[in-house]
Amino acid sequence: MWLTRVMIRKTNLGISSADHDRVDAYIRTTDTDWTLARLAALSNSEKEKKLVISYANAPKPAMFVGRRQVAKFLVDSFNDRSLYQKAPVISER
Numbered sequence: 001m002w003l004t005r006v007m008i009r010k011t012n013l014g015i016s017s018a019d020h021d022r023v024d025a026y027i028r029t030t031d032t033d034w035t036l037a038r039l040a041a042l043s044n045s046e047k048e049k050k051l052v053i054s055y056a057n058a059p060k061p062a063m064f065v066g067r068r069q070v071a072k073f074l075v076d077s078f079n080d081r082s083l084y085q086k087a088p089v090i091s092e093r
Contacts, residue, residue, distance in 0.1 A: 024087070035083045037074060040065045040091035049092035062091035 027034050045066040051073065054061045073090055077083045 028085075033081075033084045035077045035080075035085075036087035037070070037077065038087055038089040039070060040089065042067055042070070052091045052093055054089040054091070055086070057089075061089045062093050065091045 024036060027036065040061055041064050043064040043066050045064070046068065047066075049066070049069070051065075051069055052059060052062055069092055070090065
């Protein structure tokens with residue numbers, strides 16, 4: 001945890017994170033059907049693993065998610081009304 005805090009303070013991560021938060025806040029005020037997908041660290045794994053969708057840290061997200069899984073989740077989320085106006089964290093086990 002301490003390493004993350006140092007990186008945010010000493011790099012552009014803090015600026016990027018603040019910008020990310022402003023975009024999120026704006027999207028939440030719109031009338032559109034939105035889903036804000038939060039990602040674990042991206043991997044290049046081609047192995048199909050179980051997708052974990054978390055809200056408020058439950059279930060606890062895993063550390064990584066494959067790019068292929070992210071792409072599939074995003075495409076599938078377009079027609080999944082249960083994900084509208086939500087911001088799930090996606091990872092895989």
